[in-house]
Structure formats: structure tokens, C-alpha cells
Amino acid sequence: MSGDPFLRVTDLKVHFPTDDGVVKAVDGLTFSLEKGKTLGIVGESGSGKSVTSLAIMGLHRGSHARISGEVLLDGQDLLKISNEELRGLRGRKLAMIFQDPLSAMHPYYTIGQQLTEAIQVHERISKKAARTTVIEMLARVGIPNPGKRVDQYPHEFSGGMRQRAMIAMALINNPELLIADEPTTALDVTVQAQILDLMRDLQSEFGSAIIMITHDLGVVAEIADDVLVMYGGKCVEYAEVDDAFHQPDHPYTWGLLTSMPRLDRLKQERLVPVAGNPPSLINIPPGCAFHPRCAFREFASCACDEVVPDLTESYPKHDSRCHIPVAKRAELFAEQIAPRL
Amino acid sequence: MFYYILRRLVSVVAMIFLITATTFAIFYASPIDPARYTCGKNCTPTILEGNRKALGYDQPVIVQYGKFVSGLFVGRDFPDNEELRQQYPQQVVHCPAPCLGYSPTQHRTINEMVAEAWPISLSIAIGAFILWMLIGVGGGIIAALNKGRWPDRSIVGAALVGFSLPTFFVGLVLLTFPAIKWGWVPIPSYVPFFENPIKWAQNLILPWITLAFFFAASYVRLTRAYMIETLSEDYIRTANAKGVARGKVIFRHGLRAALTPIVTAAGLDLGGLLGGAIITESVFSMHGLGYLAVHSVTYMDLPTIVAMVMIVSTFYVIANMLVDISYGFIDPRVKVS
Numbered sequence: 001m002s003g004d005p006f007l008r009v010t011d012l013k014v015h016f017p018t019d020d021g022v023v024k025a026v027d028g029l030t031f032s033l034e035k036g037k038t039l040g041i042v043g044e045s046g047s048g049k050s051v052t053s054l055a056i057m058g059l060h061r062g063s064h065a066r067i068s069g070e071v072l073l074d075g076q077d078l079l080k081i082s083n084e085e086l087r088g089l090r091g092r093k094l095a096m097i098f099q100d101p102l103s104a105m106h107p108y109y110t111i112g113q114q115l116t117e118a119i120q121v122h123e124r125i126s127k128k129a130a131r132t133t134v135i136e137m138l139a140r141v142g143i144p145n146p147g148k149r150v151d152q153y154p155h156e157f158s159g160g161m162r163q164r165a166m167i168a169m170a171l172i173n174n175p176e177l178l179i180a181d182e183p184t185t186a187l188d189v190t191v192q193a194q195i196l197d198l199m200r201d202l203q204s205e206f207g208s209a210i211i212m213i214t215h216d217l218g219v220v221a222e223i224a225d226d227v228l229v230m231y232g233g234k235c236v237e238y239a240e241v242d243d244a245f246h247q248p249d250h251p252y253t254w255g256l257l258t259s260m261p262r263l264d265r266l267k268q269e270r271l272v273p274v275a276g277n278p279p280s281l282i283n284i285p286p287g288c289a290f291h292p293r294c295a296f297r298e299f300a301s302c303a304c305d306e307v308v309p310d311l312t313e314s315y316p317k318h319d320s321r322c323h324i325p326v327a328k329r330a331e332l333f334a335e336q337i338a339p340r341l
Numbered sequence: 342m343f344y345y346i347l348r349r350l351v352s353v354v355a356m357i358f359l360i361t362a363t364t365f366a367i368f369y370a371s372p373i374d375p376a377r378y379t380c381g382k383n384c385t386p387t388i389l390e391g392n393r394k395a396l397g398y399d400q401p402v403i404v405q406y407g408k409f410v411s412g413l414f415v416g417r418d419f420p421d422n423e424e425l426r427q428q429y430p431q432q433v434v435h436c437p438a439p440c441l442g443y444s445p446t447q448h449r450t451i452n453e454m455v456a457e458a459w460p461i462s463l464s465i466a467i468g469a470f471i472l473w474m475l476i477g478v479g480g481g482i483i484a485a486l487n488k489g490r491w492p493d494r495s496i497v498g499a500a501l502v503g504f505s506l507p508t509f510f511v512g513l514v515l516l517t518f519p520a521i522k523w524g525w526v527p528i529p530s531y532v533p534f535f536e537n538p539i540k541w542a543q544n545l546i547l548p549w550i551t552l553a554f555f556f557a558a559s560y561v562r563l564t565r566a567y568m569i570e571t572l573s574e575d576y577i578r579t580a581n582a583k584g585v586a587r588g589k590v591i592f593r594h595g596l597r598a599a600l601t602p603i604v605t606a607a608g609l610d611l612g613g614l615l616g617g618a619i620i621t622e623s624v625f626s627m628h629g630l631g632y633l634a635v636h637s638v639t640y641m642d643l644p645t646i647v648a649m650v651m652i653v654s655t656f657y658v659i660a661n662m663l664v665d666i667s668y669g670f671i672d673p674r675v676k677v678s
Contacts, residue, residue: 098582
């Protein structure tokens with residue numbers, strides 16, 4: 001491993017041809033991730049977060065999606081390997097936690113059967129031994145009375161317990177890369193905190209790399225090392241988590257931060273939503289995809305509605321995609337945004 | 342569960358009595374005199390009244406129904422008149438419980454007739470069922486996996502043809518060409534399974550294909566629709582994400598979840614078919630229950646009609662009950678009781 005990162009995604013594009021035009025769900029995404037680290041991918045609904053994760057897992061195969069770019073995991077390009085090779089890796093080397101554990105677990109099989117299957121797909125092991133492992137794993141993710149719960153069906157579990165079982169299923173083969181697609185969105189805040197703690201513990205235990213996909217900046221602040229903000233299928237800001245929160249460098253990230261509710265503020269202060277709607281991925285606005293909603297385009301150095309901005313390094317290890325000069329952005333942030341955070 | 346089945350059984354029995362009572366009532370309301378049908382060309386009023394008495398048609402319908410019901414439990418003796426039995430003891434026929442009645446047109450107990458016809462209908466139904474389930478469900482899965490591409494289009498097209506062609510047409514074509522003109526298979530005539538299983542199958546293959554051709558079509562469409570639906574479910578994506586092999590994803594995860602509607606349709610279709618396939622049996626001159634039913638209606642043979650209605654409805658309601666109970670086994674979310 002000549003200094004290559006564990007996971008490197010280069011210029012990933014996922015396009016869906018439809019009758020109305022090509023949906024550019026992900027359009028040139030580049031990032032990398034080391035073992036033991038967590039990358040948070042943030043964005044509104046329809047910004048391409050989930051499509052990215054499914055593309056890494058190869059779950060778009062067999063659909064109409066047109067995928068290009070490179071997904072190098074441990075030196076192996078996941079986009080090029082055969083279906084059979086990929087099946088051998090899925091669930092073992094890379095695993096995924098899905099958003100809605102009720103629909104993501106098979107309603108006709110017990111939790112035990114589904115977790116046992118996850119082991120037996122990759123390992124020749126007796127049912128009995130697998131069952132022991134499953135019960136241990138359920139206990140480890142904090143499911144009380146796992147010996148009894150193992151024989152229950154998903155509909156007999158509560159939302160939080162189901163998500164824990166889902167996590168147990170994803171972690172049962174100690175995957176080196178774990179992709180979590182909004183794992184806490186459907187859960188109560190208290191359960192959410194427990195789940196995040198759990199993922200952090202398991203990460204330190206197994207040293208896995210985690211991609212955490214979410215629209216909740218709180219979750220990112222809690223768990224991520226790096227943050228990637230997506231808008232209209234493209235990365236608009238990519239930075240270490242502290243930089244992203246203390247010196248956010250893109251008007252869209254500012255919008256996300258100022259629209260977050262805060263407990264330590266007075267109720268009278270209204271939240272500031274990002275004006276307008278996320279772009280249609282069929283008709284992405286020309287130039288910078290964010291320009292129709294951007295409150296600061298007057299400061300841009302060139303026409304936002306004509307030229308697509310490049311992702312450039314504003315600060316060391318801090319990239320963003322904006323036509324406003326870096327110094328001006330720092331000034332705008334300090335004057336207008338920071339006081340509201 | 343036990344009480345649920347018990348309760349369902351009670352309602353099944355009640356339903357059967359309701360159906361037979363209704364059949365009696367409808368028959369009684371008919372302006373046709375059933376005794377006249379037993380009397381032949383040289384009918385005199387004396388013979389007519391004698392037959393009416395012997396068959397019990399002279400008694401009120403309630404009494405006739407009561408005798409029918411008691412016959413089911415304790416058996417009956419025919420002719421249906423104490424005087425006549427004493428007068429002609431050598432002509433008395435005993436019909437043991439569960440007695441379905443005595444056919445005035447065939448001059449034998451219906452139990453005997455059913456005992457002869459039932460294995461034929463059973464053979465036709467079982468063979469056709471296996472064939473159409475294999476073709477229908479298999480075709481539906483292949484179509485679903487190739488949704489929108491040529492295998493899908495050709496399977497759905499073939500299903501449409503199969504569904505549109507009437508059974509008597511398909512049956513006659515099969516009878517004319519492979520059997521009569523080309524001689525590939527014998528011209529169907531029933532050979533009991535335990536006598537010669539190979540000949541049994543050879544003689545039944547054409548009726549099986551005829552029925553399967555029709556039924557498979559609806560199973561292709563049913564399976565295809567539900568497979569397409571389940572294969573797009575999140576838990577299928579989860580199975581793929583676990584690295585489960587494709588075949589297992591399709592059958593263990595996909596088909597398993599699409600099973601409920603297929604089992605429902607299969608149970609009811611098989612239940613209905615066990616009571617006889619009227620058109621297919623007629624086309625191939627197989628004297629099964631369907632043929633018996635047609636015959637009894639043609640000759641206004643009340644006891645046989647009632648018996649046939651009862652048999653068919655019994656199969657149907659029992660199949661219905663079994664389907665309901667099976668839901669509890671198929672889908673763990675369903676609590677049957």
C-alpha cells in the first residue's frame with residue numbers, strides 16, 4: 001500500500017437516463033477515507049448522498065444507472081470487479097446500514113435468521129456457532145435479553161432496537177468499511193445518541209472506516225472527522241469537521257448552519273431556511289447549481305449563472321466550490337454569518 | 342389456533358347445509374316435474390305416481406331435505422317409501438352413511454357414482470395443478486427478472502393468449518392433432534394410477550396441458566406483478582448488501598414475500614378444480630365429477646345435482662379455510678386466531 005488511502009473515490013458519476021432527460025444524481029464526486037476515520041456526507045434530500053452510498057456498494061448494478069469514475073477500496077476498483085467478486089466483498093469487507101430498519105429487514109424471517117444468513121454467506125460455520133455469534137453481537141449493540149430476542153421478528157422490535165439489530169447485522173463480519181445511510185433519522189434523539197455512541201465504540205474496536213450519510217449537522221459534529229457537503233450531485237465543501245463548523249467556506253454550508261435549531265437561543269429568534277428549493281437533478285441550473293438560492297452572488301468574481309465553479313482549496317485541506325473570492329468569503333462569514341451561529 | 346380451526350370447521354359445516362338447502366329450494370321452485378323425467382316414453386299416470394312415490398317427490402320439500410340430511414349421518418334405504426320397500430324387498434338398495442342419495446336416472450347410489458368419478462377428477466386436478474404452478478410461477482419469475490425486455494414481453498404475450506383461448510378450443514386442438522392425427526399420445530381414456538402409472542400419465546397429459554394452459558396464464562401475471570413489487574423492496578436491497586447469492590435473493594427473499602397471493606389463488610383454484618373440470622372432462626370424455634354434474638343437470642336428476650353442489654362447495658370452503666390458516670404460517674405478522 002504505497003500510501004494510498006483505504007478508500008478513494010475519484011470523479012464518481014451516477015446518471016440515470018429517464019424519458020425526461022438524464023438525472024445527474026451524482027456528478028463528479030471525489031473523496032478519500034482512512035481506516036478508523038469517519039466521513040460525514042451532508043446535504044438536503046435529493047442531493048445525491050444515498051445514491052453515492054449505493055454506488056459504492058454496487059447496488060445500482062442491474063438498474064439503468066450509468067456509473068463512471070473509480071471507487072478504489074484497498075486498491076481494488078469496486079466499479080470494475082465482477083458481480084461475483086463484489087458479492088464476496090459485500091457484507092464482509094464493506095457493509096451498509098440502511099435508513100429505515102423496518103422496511104430494510106425481511107418481515108418473514110426472524111432477526112436471528114437474518115443475522116445468521118449474513119454470517120453464513122461468507123463463512124462456513126454451523127448454524128449453532130453462527131447463532132452464538134449472533135446472540136453475542138446483539139448483546140454488544142445493547143439489545144437486552146438477546147437470547148430471546150434472536151427468535152423474534154422485526155415487527156416485534158421497537159424502532160431503536162430494530163436499528164440496533166440492523167447495525168449488528170452490518171457489523172457482524174467486522175467490515176472494514178461501514179456505510180451508514182441516515183441511521184438515526186427515524187429515531188428519537190435519546191436513542192440517536194445511544195446509536196452514535198455505539199457506532200463510535202464499535203469503530204474504535206474494529207478500526208473500521210465509516211461513511212455517515214445524514215442531513216443532520218448535529219450528527220456530523222458528533223461523529224465525523226471529515227465533512228463533505230453535497231449540493232445538486234456535486235461536492236460544494238470538503239473539510240475537516242472543526243474547520244467546516246468554525247470556518248465554513250460555502251454559502252450553502254452557511255445556509256445549513258443558520259437553519260439549524262439551537263436550544264441555547266431564545267424562542268423568538270426565527271430559523272432562517274435556505275431560500276428556494278433543491279434543484280431538479282434533470283435540469284441542474286447552469287453555472288453554479290446553488291446560484292438561484294445564493295444570497296451572496298453579487299460578490300462573485302464571475303457570472304455564477306454561466307460558469308461552473310471548480311472545487312478549489314481555500315485553506316489547507318479545506319476545499320470549496322464558489323466564485324466568491326476566498327478572502328471575501330471569510331469576511332462575509334465573519335460579518336454576517338458567525339454572529340448568527 | 343386450535344379453537345380458530347374448530348370455529349372455522351363449524352362455519353364450514355353450516356355453510357354446506359345452507360348451500361344444500363338453497364339447492365333444494367331452487368329445485369322445488371322449478372316448474373319442471375322431476376318425476377316425469379324418470380317415466381320414459383310410455384308413461385301412464387300410474388307409473389308416474391309410482392315413481393314419484395318411490396323417489397319421495399310426493400313429500401313436502403322440508404321432509405325431503407330432512408331425509409337427505411339424516412342420510413348423510415346414518416345412511417338411507419331406497420326406494421324412499423316404507424310401503425314400497427315392504428312390497429318389493431328384493432329391490433331395496435341400502436346406501437350407507439354418508440349417503441349422498443340415489444340417482445333415479447342411473448339407478449344406483451350417488452356414492453357409487455362419485456367413487457368412480459372422483460379419482461378421475463382428482464388425477465386431472467393434481468396433474469394440471471403441478472404443471473400450471475411450475476409454468477405459471479416459473480414464467481412469472483423469469484418475466485419479473487427481465488421486466489420490459491424480450492423474455493418478459495414474450496412470456497406475458499403467451500400468457501395473454503393462454504388466458505384468451507377457451508378451454509374447449511385448446512382441448513379440441515390437442516385432441517385432434519397430437520392424439521388423433523399424429524398419434525403421439527393415446528386418445529385419452531382413464532387408466533387408474535395404481536394399475537399403470539405410466540399409462541395413467543400418458544392418458545391424462547392432454548387434459549393436464551389444456552387446464553394448465555389456461556390457469557398458468559393467470560399465475561404468470563400474478564407472480565410477475567408480485568415479484569416485481571417485492572424485488573424493489575428495501576429488504577431485497579439489504580439481502581444484496583449482505584452479499585447473498587442472486588438465486589437466494591430471488592427465491593428466499595423475493596418469492597418468499599410474494600407467496601401469500603400465490604398461495605391464495607392456488608388454494609382456491611385447486612379447491613374448485615377438485616370438484617370437477619366440466620369443460621375439460623367433457624372434451625376428453627373423462628367421466629369425472631364435472632361430467633357427472635353436467636349429466637345430472639341435463640336429466641333433472643335432483644339428488645345428483647344436490648350431491649354435486651355439496652361436493653364442489655365442500656372442496657371450495659375447505660380450500661378457503663386452509664388458505665386462511667396458511668396465512669399464519671406464511672406471514673409471521675399475521676395472527677390467525
